[in-house]
Amino acid sequence: MQVLLLDLDETLYPRGNGVLARVDARINAYLHERIGVPAHEVDVVRRRLRDAHGTTLRGLEARYEVDVEDYLATVHGVDLSDLLSPAPGLRALLRRLPGRKAVFTNAPRQHAEQVLGLLDLSDAFEEVVAIEDLSLRPKPDPLAYHAVTARLGVEARACVMVDDTRANVVAGARAGMRTVWLAPTPQDDESVHHVITSLHELERVLAPRGSGHSGA
C-alpha cells in the first residue's frame, strides 16, 4: 500500500505565515541568552548552523555544549495559536487521498503536535515521525529516510513524499521514494517526480501511475 509522507512546516500551512519566523526568533534568543552569541550575530550564526548541519540543533550539538531537551522545550514551547487555524479543506483532502498517511518532519514532536492541533489535523495521520525519531539526523540526511521507512515498516518505493524544501525531496528521490516538491511557483524540475504549488494538486499527481510523471 502507498504511504504518503507529508512534511509539516510550510507544507501543511502556507509559506511565510509567521510560524517559522517566530520559531527562528526563539532560536535567536536561545543563542544569545544560553550560548552567549552576541545579539547582532545571532541571525548569521543560526543560518550558518542550520545550513551546515541541517537543523540548528545539530549545529549546536556539533559546535557547542547544549542540553537537547532544554533547547527543544525552550525554542518550541512558543504559542502559535494566533498564526494557525483549522484547515477543513486540507482535512477533507487527506481523507480523500488513498493509502497510509504520516507526517515526516525535521521539527521536534512538541512543535509538530502543536501545529497539527491548531490545524485540526491531529487525527489525520497514523503517525508523526519527528526529529526525535530520526536520531536527530534530519532530512536531507539519507539516514532520515531509512529511519522513516523502518519506523513505518515500508520500503522506500512504496512512499510518496511531499515537502516544500527542494533538497529534501531530491534526497527522497535518491532514497528510492516517489517525490513531490511543493514549490513556490510552477516549474520543471528533472530531479523530482512532480512539482506542485498547492497540496490540492496531490489528487491529480497521485492518480494512476504513468500520468504526469516528469522524470527522475
Ligand SMILES: [Mg+2]
Ligand atoms: Mg517544510
